[in-house]
Amino acid sequence: MSVFTFSFSYAFLVTLVVIHRITSEPTEDKQALLSFISTVRHASRIQWNSSASVCSWIGVTCDSTNSSVTYLRLPGAGLVGIIPPNTIGKLSQLRVLSLRSNGLTGEIPSDFSNLTLLRSLYLQNNRLSGEFPASVSDLTRLARLDLSNNNLSGSLPFSINNLIQLAGLLLQNNDFSGELPSINQESLVSINISNNKLNGSIPSSLSRFPASAFAGNINLCGKPLPPCNNAFFPPPSPAPSALESPPLQKSSKKLSKGAIIAIAVGSALILALLLLFLLLCLRRKRKQQRKQSPKPAPPSAAASRGIAEAGTSSSKDELTGASIDGERNKLVFFGSGIYTFDLEDLLRASAEVLGKGSVGTSYKAVLEEGTTVVVKRLKDVSVTKKEFETTLEVLGKINNENVVPLRAFYYSKDEKLLVSDFMAAGSLSALLHVSSIVCYLGSRGSGRTSLDWDHRMRIALSAAKGVAHLHLASNVVHGNIKSSNILLRDATNADAFVSDYGLNTLFTKPSTPNHRVSGYRAPEVLETRKVTFKSDVYSFGVLLLELLTGKSPNHASLGEEGIDLPRWVQSVVREEWTAEVFDAELMTYNNIEEEMVQLLQIAMACVSTVPDQRPAMQEVVKMMEEMNRVETDDGLRQSSDDPSKGSGGHTPPTETRSSPRNVTP
Template sequence: MAALRSVFLNGNRLSGDFPAPFLALPALVHLSLGGNRLEGAIPPALANLTRLKTLLLEENRFVGQIPDLPLPQLREFNVSFNRLNGSIPASLRSKPRAAFLGMSSLCGGPLGPCPGEAPPPSPAPAGRTPSPTTPAANNPNSGNDERNDKKGNKLSGGAIAGIAIASVVGAALLLFLLICLCRRSGRTKTRALEMPPPSPSAAVQPFDLEDLLRASAEVLGKGAIGTTYKAVLESSATVAVKRLKDVTMSEPEFRERIADIGELQHEFIVPLRAYYYSKDEKLLVYDFMPMGSLSAVLHGNRGSGRTPLDWTIRSSIALAAARGIEYIHSTSSSTSHGNIKSSNILLSKTYQARVSDNGLATLVGSSSSGPSRATGYRAPEVTDPRRVSQKADVFSFGVLLLELLTGKAPSQAALNDEGVDLPRWVQSVVRSEWTAEVFDMELLRNQSSEEQMIQLLQLAIDCVAQVPDARPTMSHVVMRIEEIKMSGGSAEEADQQQSALNQGDEMAEGPSSP
């Protein structure tokens, strides 16, 4: 397709290296591959596509350095949130900072000079531009002017000494003023770090501790990690502020961990915007999510006036949360969320789900890691809540799926001294009458989705397998949910799913309701 001008494949699930055939399209003007899973290096041969006006490669997994791309017509360019490193090439340093966000190993241009690199020269001060020299033949007074200039340019020794003394005194005064300003700033300003937003429109302007103290605030919730407030700043911006407790790590450790958390920005993760660290206060600032948590919406008032959460909403919440967790896992084989539960899944006004509190379990001390935290969600192999594997995250997400399907909170499980957790209760009921007992009544109103609900139930049971290696990866979970949402299934498939459910792990005795 040699005449192809535009390729828009953004927001899919494409994987592998950069598609080489696109490099052989001489007429290509627009190339958008953002939001996929492409990896490897960005090919230098892109420089041969001289007609390119748009090149969008953000939110992939490209590695290595950005190649030199001296494309004369390039207007839109973005490689944010990949895994690139090194120096931004000179041909791209005029692009805005938003084109290079989310990569701590990248430097140069709008991100600031690289280590050992001289900062760009400051522009010349504004002033009169010298007039071009006029030839003496065309100016009868030029000889006198030249003699006058020579006389005027001669300074006495006293004048030179006076200028030198004045310069030294002026520099000393300037240094004194700067020291005073820095000390004053250190007393009044919070050491807030603005995190890189996923897009310029989502950026939060820097603010200090006094801005937060002056803000109108209300408590949104209290947990083992800390208390969360809704704060409305004088600028009318609304943010969520989490006040951490029991943080035992040093300031350098805290800053390093927060930097790692701040880099994980994705459309299904609540972005960390700023933080404050002092001996007595540790604050984190996030985007405010107006609908609150999935826990509150799912288990809140079920009386008249409640908007039921149907299959479409719940399955979409499940998929968005799975994608957010999958992205966290994709950054490193050792990276996990650590505290997946319905109160950490936040919702927008349109019920768009985002994962919150990513990585915060590693910030708090052991006193915040008791049995009350994440009750009912914790994988059986987890002994230290500050050290949670990706397989343990999958278990917690499986409990979350069961919560969405049953409408029951895991905390409802402990009815007696022995207690029956939600996974065991579901498995025991599945053996008998799953249609009447397991699913939330709000879901059963739509009989056409019953087969899909059974498929999601099977996936949830796979996730809560007792043996960690028997659990699927989050990539597989995302793929399964996508397939479930796209297929309606049949009665025969429903029977097959029911048989599969009945052949699950060891089931509890009796269908005792949590």
């Protein structure tokens, strides 16, 4: 009986502990946040109900047991005023603090030193003042610090080196002055201190970063900026003794500067003439050898010119492999074909590298008769020749207006080539993200044509139709949907074409994960390495989010650490700040907010973490076609940059809508 009583008591105590952990409320954190929000002016949408759990408040995230606040994100929340002490500084378990894009003023509180578990601190785009906060130097776990676009001043302390896990340091557009300290963290991968008042030489520990990271500091010098001028500090020279006569004879024997230059120029000319003579001799010898040999040059000799010349000499060696010499296989064309060239013509073509992807390298090849094609040189193909030909036979039969047709292929032991049409306007990725460094510095439009809403919608719909055709008509899983595989024929026509489809079956070994590719991959693909129709839908959903947000789906392009594009969008939408999701370029057009929200809802359905909850591609096409389209007379949207003109320079319609800043799907 006593054993039973003990067991019952133990079970009861365990139950009480579990209930307490589930229903616990971080009362101290709650009180600190209430003190903060009651002191700082804020937007009306931030309504924290004191009777509700703090873990349910907008912008607040708790740990799994709801016992402490771990994330506080209030970007663009209209916060105005000084951050009061003994408020946020009491959130001792905080991991991420984001108060960016508000109107906060004054100094950063000293009690921020209590946030010892903080990993990311985002205070950019405020009006904070004072010196670099000493409290921040105590946060040894900090990985990302962004204090850019404020009014901070004073010198940068050497104590920044206390942040031993720091990966990103962004301090641009402030008033920091003095010399730049030597920052030695090996973990540091990005830094930006541009547009301050720093002076002196850049420490060697920071010379590995680009010049753009230090631009706008007129008194800063040294690698990667121009070298420092030490003319003001000449080395001391001993004064000549009055008893010594000047060494006139010794000086007279030295060559003048002009003579030295003349000798150097003459030597260079002589060397150039010798090299030219040797080249002429070699050329003459080759002509004689060709006349003596009636046999045509094998494909490998032709390959040493043309495509192999694109890139470096190492790529030349790779493309002129012995397999082409030995097997003498021919190009296999699909159907009647529109091209009449052969393998030797292709290898003799002039070429340039278009890009290196997860399955191989693409070349733009211009044949002697003027035809331009794309040649993809596949890498790590692990199937047999028969399996390769069977797969390519299926892909070669695909014929759709939104799919890049496969024209021919070549297979040998060491070389596998695919030939397809050339799309002159390039990829959607280049159209969206060109000049990314310039974008980062705040002028995204430089060297880049703005992609308006109507063109984005046409690209999205035509790409969706192409993928749906692969699924329905050809029973082919694309397997590699991303913006660099969505191509456009010309700049005036926004119809998109899907490329690089159905190649996954050629690679039995799982490819090495790539952050640019993994951003598009469905969660189940990252685990199983197996692509399906539903994983294609997920990837297409990420592509739609990329079109809507203008952001690349990798971590580096997002505002905060450890979050992918779908999760970032979900967090912003959940907190009812939908307008913050959309690309700033789209916000200059009127009458499109309803369609943007509709497309956002379609994209979020596609990126559901449960595959069965994702729609089929044909359903995605139908939903996009049923979106309520409100066109202007010229088919383009009105830009708010010039109220008197539309995007195309025409007079806009009289109808206008309210700004989409507070739209919630």
